[in-house]
Amino acid sequence: MMVAGSRRWPAGGGGGAEGGARLVWYAAYASNLHAARLACYLRGGRPDGGAHTYPGCRDHHPPLRDVAAVLPGALYFARESAVWGGGSGFYDPAAPGELPCRAYLMTVSQFSDIAAQEMRRSPGTDLDLTRTLTHGRDRLGPGRYETLVHAGELDGHPLLTFTAPEGLAGAELNPPSAPYLRTLAAGLAESHGWNAHRCADYLASRPGAAGHWTAADVLAVLGGGLDL
Numbered sequence: 001m002m003v004a005g006s007r008r009w010p011a012g013g014g015g016g017a018e019g020g021a022r023l024v025w026y027a028a029y030a031s032n033l034h035a036a037r038l039a040c041y042l043r044g045g046r047p048d049g050g051a052h053t054y055p056g057c058r059d060h061h062p063p064l065r066d067v068a069a070v071l072p073g074a075l076y077f078a079r080e081s082a083v084w085g086g087g088s089g090f091y092d093p094a095a096p097g098e099l100p101c102r103a104y105l106m107t108v109s110q111f112s113d114i115a116a117q118e119m120r121r122s123p124g125t126d127l128d129l130t131r132t133l134t135h136g137r138d139r140l141g142p143g144r145y146e147t148l149v150h151a152g153e154l155d156g157h158p159l160l161t162f163t164a165p166e167g168l169a170g171a172e173l174n175p176p177s178a179p180y181l182r183t184l185a186a187g188l189a190e191s192h193g194w195n196a197h198r199c200a201d202y203l204a205s206r207p208g209a210a211g212h213w214t215a216a217d218v219l220a221v222l223g224g225g226l227d228l
Helices: 035-043 108-118 130-135 178-192 196-204 215-222
Strands: 002-008 023-028 065-072 074-078 088-092 098-107 137-139 147-154 157-163
Touching: 023 108, 035 108, 035 178, 065 147, 065 178, 074 098, 088 157, 088 178, 098 108, 098 157, 098 178, 108 157, 130 137, 130 147, 178 196, 178 215, 196 215
Parallel strands: 023 157
Antiparallel strands: 002 065, 023 098, 065 098, 074 088, 137 147, 147 157
């Protein structure tokens, strides 16, 4: 895992996390790369271009910190997103390549509530992370984001994310929608400092998007600008 610059969120973030609550890093690699989209999971709300309103976490505070990171593996688009239309983004840690992500330092309860909303469950119960931390992976169900992955450690805290159980080899690929691609690109620009051309090249080359979206098509969706 490679880690780039770190930033601390505004004072007061994280609620009681600094007072002793267990902390984990949530490695976001798709739309939650964008802080405004993640905020809909934390505070509740509907993301720009999305079709679903989220209830939010029990703890609405922002993460304590976030860092740009790169994990081994690949992003691919598959299944059908009820929020964005088109394919959703998933992570296969066994696939060749590198995955740019954004790691947010937060409490276990916040991570659990974000995961629940991604799993289309009601937030409010902390996940039992024992199997994930022990074995590196835990399948909670067959759903799109019901497989937890322990991707490593960072500053003494586990780095966790969630994905689909089948991986790239078993996926039914599906191209992503324009609003979804725009949100991913905004997150990549915000967290990694990528310009629009680099975002377009990366997203158009991902399995599921490749062959359906060209870099020029994605760039047109982004408007060709750097302010995504």
